[in-house]
Amino acid sequence: MYGALFVLGLAAVGAEEKLSSAAIEARSMHQMVLIPAGEFLMGTSPEEAESLAKQYGVHPTHFLTESPQRKVDVEAFAIDRFPVTNAQYKRFVDATGHRPPPYWQGRNFPEGMADHPVVWVNWHDADAYARWVGLRLPTEAEWEKAARGTDGRQYPWGNQWRPDAVRLEEPLQPRAQLLTHPVGASPAGASAYGVLDLCGNVAEWTSTPSQEPDPERQWAWYVIKGAGPPLREPYNYRCAARNFSAHTSRMHPWLGFRCAGPAHLGKPAAALPPVQAKAAPVPAVEGPRTELAGKPIRVEGIQGSHFAQIFVPAFPEGHFGMNVPEQVQADDLALGWSAPNEGIRWIKHENGTAEYTCRFPGKGEMRVRLEPGTDVVVLTIELKNLTDKPWKRVFTNTCLNNHPSPYFVDPERVRSFVWTDDGPTSMLRMPIAPRSGEPLHGGWGVAAPGQKAPAGGPLVRYPLLFIRSRDGQWIVAHTTGEGSGVGSNAHYSCLHAHPAWPEIPPGQSRTVLSRLYFLRGGPEDLLARWKKDFSK
Numbered sequence: 001m002y003g004a005l006f007v008l009g010l011a012a013v014g015a016e017e018k019l020s021s022a023a024i025e026a027r028s029m030h031q032m033v034l035i036p037a038g039e040f041l042m043g044t045s046p047e048e049a050e051s052l053a054k055q056y057g058v059h060p061t062h063f064l065t066e067s068p069q070r071k072v073d074v075e076a077f078a079i080d081r082f083p084v085t086n087a088q089y090k091r092f093v094d095a096t097g098h099r100p101p102p103y104w105q106g107r108n109f110p111e112g113m114a115d116h117p118v119v120w121v122n123w124h125d126a127d128a129y130a131r132w133v134g135l136r137l138p139t140e141a142e143w144e145k146a147a148r149g150t151d152g153r154q155y156p157w158g159n160q161w162r163p164d165a166v167r168l169e170e171p172l173q174p175r176a177q178l179l180t181h182p183v184g185a186s187p188a189g190a191s192a193y194g195v196l197d198l199c200g201n202v203a204e205w206t207s208t209p210s211q212e213p214d215p216e217r218q219w220a221w222y223v224i225k226g227a228g229p230p231l232r233e234p235y236n237y238r239c240a241a242r243n244f245s246a247h248t249s250r251m252h253p254w255l256g257f258r259c260a261g262p263a264h265l266g267k268p269a270a271a272l273p274p275v276q277a278k279a280a281p282v283p284a285v286e287g288p289r290t291e292l293a294g295k296p297i298r299v300e301g302i303q304g305s306h307f308a309q310i311f312v313p314a315f316p317e318g319h320f321g322m323n324v325p326e327q328v329q330a331d332d333l334a335l336g337w338s339a340p341n342e343g344i345r346w347i348k349h350e351n352g353t354a355e356y357t358c359r360f361p362g363k364g365e366m367r368v369r370l371e372p373g374t375d376v377v378v379l380t381i382e383l384k385n386l387t388d389k390p391w392k393r394v395f396t397n398t399c400l401n402n403h404p405s406p407y408f409v410d411p412e413r414v415r416s417f418v419w420t421d422d423g424p425t426s427m428l429r430m431p432i433a434p435r436s437g438e439p440l441h442g443g444w445g446v447a448a449p450g451q452k453a454p455a456g457g458p459l460v461r462y463p464l465l466f467i468r469s470r471d472g473q474w475i476v477a478h479t480t481g482e483g484s485g486v487g488s489n490a491h492y493s494c495l496h497a498h499p500a501w502p503e504i505p506p507g508q509s510r511t512v513l514s515r516l517y518f519l520r521g522g523p524e525d526l527l528a529r530w531k532k533d534f535s536k
Contacts, residue, residue, distance in 0.1 A: 019134045022095035027133045029088050030259065031273070032078040033146070033195050034266030040145045041152040044240045045069040056235050057429065059456055064434040066240040072141050078266025079138055079146045080258035082183035082197055083117035083204060084129065086110075092129045099125070103253070115277060116180040117202045117256040123222050123248035126205045126257035138260035140208035140223040140242070147199070147225070148239040149192035156191035156198045161234045165189035166200030167279060168232055179229055180256075182277035194269020199237040202228040202256035203244055210245035211437030220248050221437025228254045231412050243432075243439045243490075244411070250491050252403075254411075287471055288314045288407060293520055297372035301346030301354045306337060308346075308354060308370060310377060312518045315408075320476070320516075321401035324368055325381060326496075330391035330504070335360050363387060365509075376533075377516040383501075384509040394501035400478040400516055402493040408467045408476050410493045411440075415468040417523065418444065418486055422455040424523040427465075427488060429455050443487025443496065460486055463497050464530055466523070475526050480514040481534040 019027070044052070049063035086109035093100050093107055100107050101120040109118075121129075130136050138146070147156040157165045165188040167181050180201055189200045198204075203226045213220040224244040227236045231254070235241065244255075292313035301308045310320040328335040335341075342359045349355075355369040365384040370377055379398065385391050402408040410416050413427040433442050446463045447453035453461045463483020466475050478486075478495035487496040499512035515533060519526055530536065 019132075020095060022091055023133050026088055026091040026095075027135065029091075030133070030135070031081040032259075032261065032266040033081050033193055033269050033272070034263060035074070035077055035079055035142070035146050035193055035195075037074065037076040037263075038150065039071045039073045040148055040150050041069065042072045042141060042144050042148070042240070043067055043069040052235055056233065057426075058235070059429055059431050061431045061434045062243060062428065062439075063235075065242050065245075065432075065439045067434075072145070074141055074145050076263035077138075077142055077260055078263055079142060079195060079260045081195055081269065081272060083202055083256045083258045084126075085115050085183055086118050087114040089118040089121075089129060092132055096128075096132060098128060101125075101251075113180075115182040117183060117197070119180060119202055119253050119256050120251045121205075121256060122251040123205050123220075123246075125251070127207070130257070130259045133259065135259035135261040135265075137205055137207040137257060140206045140225060142260055143198075143204065143206050143225045144239055146193055146195045147191050151192070153192070154238050155234075156195070156239060157189050161237075162188055166227075166237060167229060180253075181279040184275035184277040185279040187275055190269075194272075196275065197226075198239075199226050200228060202226065202254055203231075203252075205255070205257040209437075210242070211435070221245060222248060224255065230254060230409060233412055233414065236412065246438050246491055252411075252491070288469065288474060289316055290314060290520070292316075294374050296352060296374055297377060297518065299352065299354045299370045299372045299377060301344075301348070301356060301370075303346055304344060306344060306356075306358075306368070310370075310372070310516070314474070314518070314520075315405055317407070318405040320408075321399075321404055322370075323399040323401070324370070324379065325366075325396045325398045327395070327397035328366065328383070330394040333363065333387070333391065335364055335366065339363070360386075364391075375518050375520075377518075379514040379516060380511060381499075381514075382509055382511040383504060385504040385506055388506050390506060391504040394504060394510075395484070395498065396501065396512070397487075397496055397498060398478075398514065399489075399492075400476070400495045402467055402476060402495065403491075405476075407469045407471075407474070408493060410467050411490045413440065413488070413490050415470070416465070416488060416490075416493070416495075417468070418460045418465045419462040419523075419527070420455045420457070420460050421453045425455040425460075431456065431458065438489065438491065440490035441488075443485050443498075445485045446483045446500075462527070462530070463499070464526070465495050465497060466517075466526055467493060467495065473520060475517065475519045475521065475523070477517040477519070477526055477530075478514065479517065479530050479534075480512065481536075 044066035053060040208223045210221045295313035298311040308322040353371045367382040369380040416427045447459040453459040464479035466477035478497040480499040482500040
């Protein structure tokens, strides 16, 4: 099936006679570099994965997504010298009526960003542009060869880390800015073939699936290569890195794409025009508003959906999102949002509490309640069994999404923690599923009494997980009293604490309670508060 998808992509490339005049003009804006045919060394060996894990204090599974290391023979092809820019993408939007990225003002990109990479595009957006312009997305192997050359180098520019080859945000800057820069503004990052911005501006979609598609749900996952702000760890900028591979729906302010095509469209980089771009200085930003820490949190449900937004006064930029719940099931009974239901109508009370009740005819009823305080939101979920059989192995999955908060966004998981027998433990020290379509989307079980839960194992000690703010002074946490597991999807810096549900007899209801904390302090302050609030 993977081969069939690739062939379909190639089929669109040869139909140049079918391109519109707008597409032909847009393609003339692409500077394409010729990558010659031949073998190159792709991926990472298990031995190198172990070495990298020790060097960076990361679990080895984070590098096994790249194994095995092997020699790959690639036919000659052409690849964009730079990622696709806002100016190029606008021609596509104007000519086709395609949806513009959400950061644009209507159908226009922000002033001064014509030569910045287009971002906030999902895989379908990127693929549609490439087809429209008579090109395609590069395969993972093509992208990696364009970056790595034939000498097996670690980074596109060589084997040693070079800060001038990338653009990084200051690690203690109080909030992320997720800034792109003009394409070609980091010439020190050029690959052996002269391809620029492979690492250091934006990460990029490829046409290579990262796992088998799910045709029943019409889901697919594709490899993402490269890196840019807010990523800071050098291992994420290696040519072989692929941990941010994702579902086709993902889109981020640090994710864009470039195109590839037949070899005759490319030239050696030396034959292309000289690069003139320069990076602009990074503006200073303000941190959290500590003087507002005692003000009440505001919760807003989004009518007609199970989504809610949390606004914390101390963090005026952005908000926190919630899928509440994202998933509900019991044995073979699924109460997912694709199941027939009577809809959701949020009710807002005078004390700030937001709640809704949703009925699944003949199956069940669910009541969700979000009660905000000054540093906590109490989440209550009540399920009622409307069937004639007991509900066993009940499971709910609620997502606290920190992606919209620039103070806490953490796609690398360098500030994301669970609690093991060794205390607060970086998620980077915990195992991931390296063969998953989204390797950084998963979780760990909660240890039962008497079970051990050391760092680096499959279990955690407590049903809580948290992210520290960029300045290290604050914590956002998702917790529950008795839990079955915790999880996270790095793409959204989200936190999931799964409550342990009892069996629900026919005609009866059961309730579980979780707490979302927004605390000033450290991990021990969080643990003390959790124990107090849940009477531990």
